[in-house]
Amino acid sequence: MDNGVSSYRRFLDGDESGMAELIRDYKDGLLMYLLGITRDFHTAEEIMEDTFVKLVVKRPRYSEKYSFKTWLYTIGRNAAIDCLRRNSKRADSTVEELAESLADEENLELSYLKEERKIALHKAMETLNPDYRQVLYLSFFEDMSNAEIAAVMHKSKRQIEVLIYRAKISLKSKLEKEGFIYEEL
Amino acid sequence: MKNYEEVTKNVFRKSEELIARNQRRRNTIMTIGMSACCLAAVCGVGAIAWNRARVSTVPAETTAPAAQLVSDDYANAPGAGDTVVSENSAVSGDAVVVQHPPIMNPDETPIDYITTVSGFEVEDFDTVKIAPDNGQIHISKALQAAMDKYGAVDENGNEVIYRVVIAHLQNRQTIPATEELWEQECARLKGQTVYGLGFETYSCDWGVHSEHWIHADFTKSKIESFTADPNYGYVIDLYDNYHGYPITDPNDPNHVCFSHEPICSNNSADHENIHHEDDHGNQITNTNNESVHHEENHGTQVTNPNNESVHHNNHHG
Numbered sequence: 001m002d003n004g005v006s007s008y009r010r011f012l013d014g015d016e017s018g019m020a021e022l023i024r025d026y027k028d029g030l031l032m033y034l035l036g037i038t039r040d041f042h043t044a045e046e047i048m049e050d051t052f053v054k055l056v057v058k059r060p061r062y063s064e065k066y067s068f069k070t071w072l073y074t075i076g077r078n079a080a081i082d083c084l085r086r087n088s089k090r091a092d093s094t095v096e097e098l099a100e101s102l103a104d105e106e107n108l109e110l111s112y113l114k115e116e117r118k119i120a121l122h123k124a125m126e127t128l129n130p131d132y133r134q135v136l137y138l139s140f141f142e143d144m145s146n147a148e149i150a151a152v153m154h155k156s157k158r159q160i161e162v163l164i165y166r167a168k169i170s171l172k173s174k175l176e177k178e179g180f181i182y183e184e185l
Numbered sequence: 186m187k188n189y190e191e192v193t194k195n196v197f198r199k200s201e202e203l204i205a206r207n208q209r210r211r212n213t214i215m216t217i218g219m220s221a222c223c224l225a226a227v228c229g230v231g232a233i234a235w236n237r238a239r240v241s242t243v244p245a246e247t248t249a250p251a252a253q254l255v256s257d258d259y260a261n262a263p264g265a266g267d268t269v270v271s272e273n274s275a276v277s278g279d280a281v282v283v284q285h286p287p288i289m290n291p292d293e294t295p296i297d298y299i300t301t302v303s304g305f306e307v308e309d310f311d312t313v314k315i316a317p318d319n320g321q322i323h324i325s326k327a328l329q330a331a332m333d334k335y336g337a338v339d340e341n342g343n344e345v346i347y348r349v350v351i352a353h354l355q356n357r358q359t360i361p362a363t364e365e366l367w368e369q370e371c372a373r374l375k376g377q378t379v380y381g382l383g384f385e386t387y388s389c390d391w392g393v394h395s396e397h398w399i400h401a402d403f404t405k406s407k408i409e410s411f412t413a414d415p416n417y418g419y420v421i422d423l424y425d426n427y428h429g430y431p432i433t434d435p436n437d438p439n440h441v442c443f444s445h446e447p448i449c450s451n452n453s454a455d456h457e458n459i460h461h462e463d464d465h466g467n468q469i470t471n472t473n474n475e476s477v478h479h480e481e482n483h484g485t486q487v488t489n490p491n492n493e494s495v496h497h498n499n500h501h502g
Binding site: 016023025041048050057108 | 186187189192193199203207
């Protein structure tokens with residue numbers, strides 16, 4: 001994987017396999033991130049697909065200021081916020097749909113995060129507020145720098161520093177209540 | 186959970202559908218546009234033909250200049266009513282609009298533009314501030330830098346307005362901005378405010394919780410002469426710079442208190458109710474508006490290369 005730039009360029013030059021590669025490489029991470037915003041697996045999956053659809057239809061120009069992933073996640077986040085605004089009154093899910101969502105979420109965690117320690121941490125983050133979840137996810141699981149996170153979340157670097165600081169305190173207290181110690185916090 | 190092949194298939198299927206839909210829309214718009222153009226062309230040709238027919242009915246000795254004659258003749262023709270005149274005056278109507286005096290204040294004085302500074306980027310941000318003692322005031326570096334740059338008076342001779350957020354502390358601990366505190370400060374600061382002291386309630390995280398800010402519009406001199414209530418410490422920062430920084434207690438380096446919790450930013454939060462008190466003490470309430478403090482003054486935001494937020498607002502007298 002070469003950070004997606006060459007795949008995207010190939011796609012813009014007419015090679016559809018470039019987009020297929022991008023989907024293969026980024027779909028799980030993007031889905032996981034969007035799940036942190038929407039808290040609904042199927043909505044996150046829809047938005048993830050729509051993010052790639054935007055690339056196919058609009059063919060936006062990639063800015064090399066940040067990594068391809070940062071750029072893609074920014075598009076995804078905007079799509080998620082649009083979707084949440086549109087669907088502020090969402091229909092209730094049935095018990096079966098909820099169970100299916102939970103199973104899908106667990107499968108995603110297993111396939112993407114792999115390590116048990118990371119999965120436990122991700123689960124603990126579920127109870128945090130959406131901004132905290134997002135910054136911690138991008139920082140811990142996607143290894144993005146504060147500048148990249150700031151670009152994705154449309155916040156200043158300073159705000160991100162504060163957010164991460166607070167999110168860590170919040171997460172740490174939650175983990176401690178449950179008897180966990182996470183040395184990176 | 187969909188696998189990679191399914192997602193790829195879906196993405197390309199949805200894209201094709203979207204492209205086809207966009208194409209259909211474009212075609213429809215083109216069709217409507219072309220029809221409108223055709224209709225306009227037909228009308229134009231008709232109007233020219235009608236005018237020529239009118240000119241041809243005028244006696245030969247009065248045909249020069251033809252267009253002028255038609256116009257004058259038509260307006261002055263016996264039986265030509267107001268309707269005809271007003272239709273005919275469409276061209277002169279434009280001239281009237283051009284000759285209109287510029288929009289004025291209700292008291293007929295020309296509108297001045299005032300400069301409002303609400304954000305200023307400095308390299309050395311004091312992300313972690315020193316918590317002021319009761320009765321003390323801490324002015325942020327960004328606000329100080331903005332005041333140094335923009336000064337007290339703008340190029341129009343009007344006092345520059347600095348839109349600030351006021352955080353209150355007690356015994357170096359931040360205290361939440363409540364409506365009671367705001368009312369109390371309103372009464373105390375009444376003489377110090379220029380355009381008002383605001384209290385805002387934000388709905389954060391899509392309504393999960395809310396938080397409050399107290400903000401004010403001050404001139405430079407009012408900031409410099411701001412007096413503190415001896416019961417509170419104050420942190421004053423620019424409105425758009427203020428995002429709830431941690432504030433440290435210098436006597437306890439391990440202790441950090443927050444200016445407010447939880448954090449919430451303008452672009453991710455929907456403002457629920459925004460109350461603003463004007464200089465006459467009247468409260469203006471605006472709902473669901475992200476940039477109320479700008480629109481209230483009919484302002485337009487100008488961002489300069491330093492990423493500062495400077496607002497040039499219409500000041501109604």
